[in-house]
Amino acid sequence: MPTAEEEESLKELGDNAFYQSETALQEMLENLAEVTSSEIYEAMQSSPFFSILCDETTDVSVLSQLIFYGRFLDNQGQVQTKFLAIKDIPNGTAETVTNNINMFMDDNKLERSKFVGFGSDGASVMVGSQTGRVTKDPIFKVAQAKDVRWLSHQKAVDTVRQCLPSLLISLEREAAERGDPKAVGLASFMKTYNFAATVSMLSDVLPHLTRLSLLFQKTNVDFTVVDTVVHATIAAVEHLRDHYGQHMTALSAFVEKLRSEGVTVPLNAHQQFIEQVYNPYITNVMTNLQDRFPDTGLLKNFSCFDFTSAD
Secondary structure, eight states, X not given: OOOHHHHHHHHHHOGGGGOOOHHHHHHHHHHHHHHHHHHHHHHHHHSSOEEEEEEEEEOTTOOEEEEEEEEEEOTTSOEEEEEEEEEEOSOOOHHHHHXXXXXXXXXXXXXXXXXXXXXXXXXXXXXXXTTOOGGXXXXXXXXOOBTTBHHHHHHHXXXXXXXXXXXXXXXXXXXXXXXXXXXXXXXXXHXXXXXHHXXXXXXXXXXXXXXXXXXXXXXXXXXXXXXXXXXXXXXXXXXXXXXXXXXXXXXXXXXXXXXXXXXXOOTTHHHHHIIIXXXXXXXHHHHHHHHHOTTGGGGGGXXXXXGGGOO
């Protein structure tokens, strides 16, 4: 409550100085909320990574609503969790929830490439194996490598590379707060130069193998080009042995960003990695490709069935 002197000063400004108008009050609250929200969204946009925590609820009139929280790194590198918004939705179906999350990110200019995590209360509409659609949306789905699918390997490696700082922070927190032995082991394993270098190496090699794999996943495979594509893939992998790809070239800068998360670089670490891991891996990939496709030249004979080239 204002003091007597403050009330006297306010009276000199006029009756409206008390802002007793409901309309004025709502406008001021909306302006204050807009300023606060814009600061949070700007911080999330500036963060190298962010995640969204979401929950569905209802208001007193039993209308469905979505509550949004954001987790991101501030300019000091500290993890921040902030309330973002409450949005009315027509219903609580998985499709509606997924669409509104995507629209929310678009409306607030939150880049998909920086989105590394999604949290919910575990309700079936969010993550259910049968009806849950939120985590089935490609942007919310965590990539997992499968032994029989090259595409999954590249996606998993790309995700780990993009999210490595956040993964290390999360593992360290699990290890410190919960004493999770798996988190302790993974954090120790991933906070090494060799791990960062291996992820970079795979990020350069796997796209070539993925393109080769996609050739055989088409409905109509053109056997006449298999030999050419296989030899082009082998040549591209061989080229990487003496000419680093995009991610190996940027390895030093990548590791430097990870130093704040405890990643160290032992003396001669790069040279040892190249000699003990990189070169043998490149050689083995080339050998494996040659062994898997020993007679691709014979497939060129299928060109006799190509009547488009006949006179």
